[in-house]
Amino acid sequence: MAEVAAEKRKSTWRALGLALTNRKTGYMLLFGFAAGLPYALVLGTLYAWLSDSGEIDLETMGVFSLIGLAYAFKFLWSPALDRIDIPGLRRLGKRKQWIVTAQLLIGAALTSLSFIAPSNETIGIFSLLAGLAAFASATQDVVIDAWRVDVADEVATIDLLSTVYQMGYRIAALVGGALALFLAERTDWPTVYLSMGALMLVVGFLGLWAPDADASAQAALSDEDRADPYGLRKAGQIEPRLRAYALGAVGLLWGWALLTVGIFMVRSLSSNPEARPDSVEFISTMGPLVVIATVVVPSLIAAWLVRQESKGTNLLAEPVPAQSSADRAMDHLYRALVLPLTDLIGRLGWAMVIVIALVLTYRITDAIWGSFAYPFYLGELQYTKDEVAVASKFFGVGALLIGLALGGYLLTAIGRMLTLTLGAFFAAVTNLLYADLARGGAVMQTVADNTGFTWLVVQLGGDERLSKLMMAIAGENIAVGVAGAAFVAYLSSIVSKGYSAVQYALLSSLTLLVGTLGRGALGQMIEEQGYFDVFILTTLIGMFAVVLCIIEWMRQARLGKRAGIVAPEAGTVPAE
Known part of the structure; x- marks a missing residue:
């Protein structure tokens, strides 16, 4: 053995x-x-x-x-x-x-x-x-x-x-x-x-x-297009009339989102400071609506279209070639806006709910608390700007690169889903390192002293107190590096090559949603209860992602076993 x-x-x-x-x-x-x-x-x-x-x-x-x-x-x-x-x-x-x-x-x-x-x-x-x-x-x-x-x-x-x-x-x-x-x-x-x-x-x-x-990617799609001169209008495809309705609804929602964001950008360029909107308020109020309009509702429409195909209803009995430039334009827009979602939902099925929940929660711990890092370092812990720059920017980035390298090795050695699960777990529990700092940092200081890290920091010009901050930042950043490597790999694995730009952009944008919405509530909690309780809460929230990783891992393992393989091929996920 x-x-x-x-x-x-x-x-x-x-x-x-x-x-x-x-x-x-x-x-x-x-x-x-x-x-x-x-x-x-x-x-x-x-x-x-x-x-x-x-x-x-x-x-x-x-x-x-x-x-x-x-x-x-x-x-x-x-x-x-x-x-x-x-x-x-x-x-x-x-x-x-x-x-x-x-x-x-x-x-x-x-x-x-x-x-x-x-x-x-x-x-x-x-x-x-x-x-x-x-x-x-x-x-x-x-x-x-x-x-x-x-x-x-x-x-x-x-x-x-x-x-x-x-x-x-x-x-x-x-x-x-x-x-x-x-x-x-x-x-x-x-x-x-x-x-x-x-x-x-x-x-x-x-x-x-x-x-x-x-x-590797576009050639297959182009071959399919050349082999099928009717494209979306061949027998067995959704009727053009139904596709037009779906495209109209999705197009209106995307058009509203683009117009809303565009107007905000134009107003932001105003020469009058008082006329400029608040970007934080805009993202927190309009951000969720934009995501609902461009991701949630179109996904429901796509799911309904996939259901129609699976039931064999509202499908073409024979090829119906495009009769005008308007027909061809509709096909083109349908490919751009609707097909990426129908492809994703068609492959994942109900597992799309698990995927979205995982995407929303996986980076929630660092996404929410990251905005309060500098107030915590500078205000609560009373470190200087130079000390924070050394600990967070130089030493912290080095620790993050170590975490990424470790994540890359683990992905190769133990597999994507186990690395994803471990990354979620360690990214969550390393919030406890900051909880210790919020209570004085006795544990972090003891670890730094007993490992010789405090001596090293002092020799390089720092003080003993800085060593416990650097120790906590190192632990978190290594964990975040492993989690980040695994999460990007996971997202990349569930999108299809034919629609990778749209599918990856949509999924990755969801990570912004919870982090943005949670910052206001977290700030209020810090004001009322202090940082210690916040770090305990973010640790517990992070465990939701761990549970979802295990559920997704079991789902992929079951599909792989059913198909006679160990894991899905990179870049694809078997259909549910």
Whole structure:
């Protein structure tokens, strides 16, 4: 038995080493870096530049509320990214055409920012360029997520690609955050943004040689389209009249959502600070409605359509070719807006309820409490800004990368669902480390002292008190790294390659919902009961995700056993 276990470990390391040298894995790391860099620069570091300028007040900075909104609602334009080609660039590949274009736009926007000194006179063009960078960055995120699903194979597995993507993303967060601040202190902000913009332009240029996703994902879909000249109008498909009703309802809901978000963005660009809406209030009030309009109700419509197909009602008895350009336009829109949902629900069935519940709860512990991290460190625990920067940004990012690497290994060694379950459990229980800090940190200090960590921190210039904060942050970030690697791999595994952009964007957007809604209640609880009770509560809430992971694990194991396989193929989930 020992020899078998040793051989299995060798096989795991051999497969991992082979995958890490794969060309796709290298580009996944590069694309992860490209996704994380603009996010750090436009949602964090940019505010430091505005503050240093001395001319922009906090009220005027509210104009940048639209920047975060681009990431929050990026799924709204994901159907276009799945179905529309950029003129003249289609030969680059279905995904690469959008990835490279977005990266070049980000580079151009960041570079252009370096030539503008932020002031009350230039804030309009400044915010416009920042908004363009954010929009292109959010677009890039959608397509990179789809590219990851499309190019995954037996060597560069979806699990490994998901881990490598997050490692690149976190490294970029360090470069665009801490390193950018370090450079700004020694040079100036225009130099920083010029350098970062040039770096993005180089990434965009290198992206031209990335593997083509068409080879694995889009070719099959294109072959199907060519083999079936009637497309959605062949025998056995939903009647065009019924599809038109479904498309009309879904189209109206998506149109309302796009219009609502668009109006908010335009109002956010107002030169009058008093006329600008509050982004936090908008996301907390309108965010759930947008998700209901674009995800929940369309999913119910899609489920009804799937039911019609399974019952054999309202189906075409014979092919009915499109008679006009309007018919063809309806087919195209139906493919973009409705088919991704019918495909997902058709494969998952009632298990879609489990998937949505898991998506809503898996990252809830860090999503909700993350907004209160700095008030906890600086206000409650009375650490200095420098101490928090060292513990959270430098040491914390290092611990997170270790967690991601561990998550990647566990995905290969013990499987996706066990890693997902362990990630949920440890991400939940590490909230108890912060509960200890809220009570004085006696346990964390004892652990740091007995492991020699306190001595190391003191030797490097810190004090004994800092060691317990760093110990807690290390524990949480390693757990979050494992959970993050597993969660991205899981989401990537349940979407289909033909509709990966829309399906992944829709599912990942749901993680925003509970975190946003819960922050207000959590803030009130902190005011009334203190941080200790909050950390106990978030630990208990995290256990819901653990239970759901076990249920989903059992479901997938049952389906795999029924099909005669151990686990679903990467990129797909067997139908219920």
